[in-house]
Amino acid sequence: MKTVIHNIFSLLLILHASHAAGQQYRFSDGLYRVPYSNGVTASIASNVWSHSPLGCMDIIAQNCTDCGIVAAAGGWIRAIRDFHNTSCGGSSCCPEFNNFIILEHPNGEWSSYIHLKQNSITNLGHEIDDWVDVGTLLGYEGTVGCSTGQHLHLEVSRPRDRTNAWDNYDGVLRRHGELLNPVICSSGNGMFIEGQTYTAGNCSFNCATSLNLSGNVTNSVQRADNTISSTAVFSADGTGMYRAGTEIVFTPGFAASRGVMFTAQVKTCNQN
Numbered sequence: 001m002k003t004v005i006h007n008i009f010s011l012l013l014i015l016h017a018s019h020a021a022g023q024q025y026r027f028s029d030g031l032y033r034v035p036y037s038n039g040v041t042a043s044i045a046s047n048v049w050s051h052s053p054l055g056c057m058d059i060i061a062q063n064c065t066d067c068g069i070v071a072a073a074g075g076w077i078r079a080i081r082d083f084h085n086t087s088c089g090g091s092s093c094c095p096e097f098n099n100f101i102i103l104e105h106p107n108g109e110w111s112s113y114i115h116l117k118q119n120s121i122t123n124l125g126h127e128i129d130d131w132v133d134v135g136t137l138l139g140y141e142g143t144v145g146c147s148t149g150q151h152l153h154l155e156v157s158r159p160r161d162r163t164n165a166w167d168n169y170d171g172v173l174r175r176h177g178e179l180l181n182p183v184i185c186s187s188g189n190g191m192f193i194e195g196q197t198y199t200a201g202n203c204s205f206n207c208a209t210s211l212n213l214s215g216n217v218t219n220s221v222q223r224a225d226n227t228i229s230s231t232a233v234f235s236a237d238g239t240g241m242y243r244a245g246t247e248i249v250f251t252p253g254f255a256a257s258r259g260v261m262f263t264a265q266v267k268t269c270n271q272n
């Protein structure tokens with residue numbers, strides 16, 4: 001018997017048994033671009049599986065001096081702080097001096113951009129509750145707050161309560177919701193891999209027309225214009241996100257083991 005997802009927006013399947021495995025991060029529902037100005041080469045210093053604390057990302061721009069940080073997806077600005085100019089790290093970490101800008105996206109997910117250069121957000125005229133399109137310049141990469149070098153600390157979350165989605169102390173989302181692994185729209189594998197570089201640009205990935213998937217996977221993002229058909233087997237504690245424009249078909253053999261967090265959406269490949 002086939003399980004077919006058709007004409008529904010989304011299926012969320014969370015198979016969560018109690019076990020002692022490491023924490024896992026569900027893929028975002030929304031699509032996110034590399035959050036730097038077009039053409040910037042962004043190096044992933046850590047991703048959700050390696051950042052300390054887990055669930056966050058550190059990204060370093062490589063081929064720019066004043067490196068523009070842009071909205072990873074369209075949203076409303078819900079918080080700005082950019083008056084600090086103190087940098088510290090390691091044992092003298094001072095997160096209370098973080099600069100940050102935080103966006104709420106229409107699908108209920110939020111993103112926070114931390115350590116930006118002093119005054120670089122307000123100098124652009126940004127104000128709380130302004131709407132910014134994906135790719136809008138938000139400010140410039142810095143090393144302000146708990147940071148030892150130029151980089152962007154990025155978090156994406158789904159807050160438990162949108163009226164209390166972030167922490168004014170340091171601008172993080174992680175104490176107020178579920179941290180997510182953002183699906184990166186311009187990348188074939190759809191996720192940030194530590195040690196890899198990504199060229200910032202628009203969300204215009206050339207998706208396959210249809211995909212027939214099989215084999216053992218742990219973490220897998222797959223997008224197709226029309227149909228995804230899958231007999232893939234997700235190993236324990238894996239994560240997955242399928243998105244196809246017409247239908248997603250789970251044929252016999254598809255399996256998601258203990259702890260897997262898997263999402264499927266019938267939605268156009270690059271639509272946010």
Ligand SMILES: [Zn+2]
Nearest residue numbers: 056057058153
């Ligand atoms: Zn960080």
